[in-house]
Amino acid sequence: MADGTQGLPGRWSYGALGGGAGLAAWLLFELLPGPMAGMTRLHLLLSSFGTAFFIAALAMAGALRLGRALAAAALLALPMAGLMTWASLRFDTVAGALDDIVAPAAFAALLVLAPPFLIAGFSPGGRWLDYGALFTRSWEIVVRFSAAWLFVGLAWGILFLSNALFGLVGLEVIEWLLELEPVPYLLTGLTLGLALAVVGERSEYLSPELMLGLFRLLLPVVLAVVAVFLLALPLRGIGHLFGGLSAASILLATAFGAVTLISSAADAGEACRPRGALAESCARLLALLLPVLAALAGTAVAMRLGQYGATPERVLAAVLALLAMGYGLGYAVAALGRRHWATGVRRVNVAMALTAMVLAAGLLTPLLDPQRISAADQVARYADGRVPADKLDLWTLGHDWGRAGQAALERLAAMEDGSGGEAMERQLAALKGAASRADFELARRGRALADDRNSLAMTLPVRPEGATLPEGFVAGLRPWEVRQISEACAARTAGGNPSCVAVLADLSGARPGDEILILAQRPGEGPLLRAYFPEAGGYTMRSPDYLGGADPYRDAGAAIDALIAGRYDLRPMRLNALEVEGRTLFFGR
Structure with missing residues (x-):
């Protein structure tokens, strides 16, 4: 002990x-x-x-x-x-x-x-x-x-x-x-x-060497995964990496995992460092690849910041990306040295640990106040015309970012720079009278939401041929449903049809009349598949249960084309089910 x-x-x-x-x-x-x-x-x-x-x-x-x-x-x-x-x-x-x-x-x-x-x-x-x-x-x-x-x-x-x-x-x-x-x-x-x-x-029986030895076994595996990823990246295309912050999160987690494994190989000093050629070679090669992972993560965060502006979470991600790049560059320089590469890794570890503590403390002080940085960036994006008033997330500014966000709202209200002042006044008025985010979104959209509903009613294909949606159905859809289905209808399936369809069918023998099935596929998103059952004063939304056939979520486009073409049957059962493209669905009584 x-x-x-x-x-x-x-x-x-x-x-x-x-x-x-x-x-x-x-x-x-x-x-x-x-x-x-x-x-x-x-x-x-x-x-x-x-x-x-x-x-x-x-x-x-x-x-x-x-x-x-x-x-x-x-x-x-x-x-x-x-x-x-x-x-x-x-x-x-x-x-x-x-x-x-x-x-x-x-x-x-x-x-x-x-x-x-x-x-x-x-x-x-x-x-x-x-x-x-x-x-x-x-x-x-x-x-x-x-x-x-x-x-x-x-x-x-x-x-x-x-x-x-x-x-x-x-x-x-x-x-x-x-x-x-x-x-x-x-x-x-x-x-x-x-x-x-x-x-x-009992420290002699539960030594860190056990965990470190297990980590060293992972070095060849992680090196192979990272190498294959980087080799495959140009073939797949780099652009898909930068669509969201999730890619940066994965890359940062991989980078810091690699830091842990490389440190385990460097050990506490030359006297106790393992001399296995495989572990040492893998650690040095992984150290040379680490700057690439860190650079990709930093690029993903930077592009997200450029597209949508700063938020406290993105500020934190940027700090982590800087730390990852510091480790990557330091490790790469150490790995390029012919001798005593592990000594260089140890020096980098001490320097980066101290840097991380300074940055962590800074995030708790006004020096790196993420709310202030984020609020100032969002105001600047509006002031120079990069984002219009109706796209600025005023609810988050006023309710989630503390006093910095409230001060930002005051600056927005006082602006007289011609950057959409009337539109901003309407948005701020909607924010002031809203008790929840949902109320704010409804109030801020106003006429735009009514226009979206009318547009959806005209563009949503309805089957069987000649059928029409019940009066008031589209008006009863929630704003996010209107948005999702409208975005799907603007896209096209492989058959050239709108990527959405509504089917009127008697899905419940226990209820008179037809229910409404909606199937829609937004670009790059999972399909929306649900049925609406008429109830007193509106509709009840249900997700399907599957009786047989292939999973309709795997190829929603083909199912949409089949429904629009009329290639479906309504099979009587104890509970009526819908058959389309070899799939059988029911939605309950």
């Missing part, structure tokens, strides 16, 4: 620390929210401090003596709590701040990255930037917490089983204890602390 206490006293120390963490969690998240309803910022400060303090203390207690671990945890938790509370001032309410994805993510990043540096610095004779200590302690924390949480889950499983066993003989003592509010928190913290103590005592 490291510089911690051993034996029974050590276990009790860990158990007490874990139990204290559990009680603090109960106090902060269950007991105090009511009495502190009017002091939400103070409650956020205390909650952030408690979360950071106890997690960091439990993480560092295995490598530092308990007193040093507590001091280091307090040193970390206080500024983190301050930063989190400072970031919450971007919003009128703490609830709005916690709904934001960026601030909690930055808080978590600091909590993950900082403890290894504190362990290295607070260890006797330790050095803050000693890579060997940083690498070893980081992986030790991962392994210890993984094993400890596994034990916590096992302990709770045994507890529930014991409660069930006692229930067979009428004993309810465990159930009574668990109904006491602080008990679940206390038991979880206590078992976690004891588990961490035992894992620390």
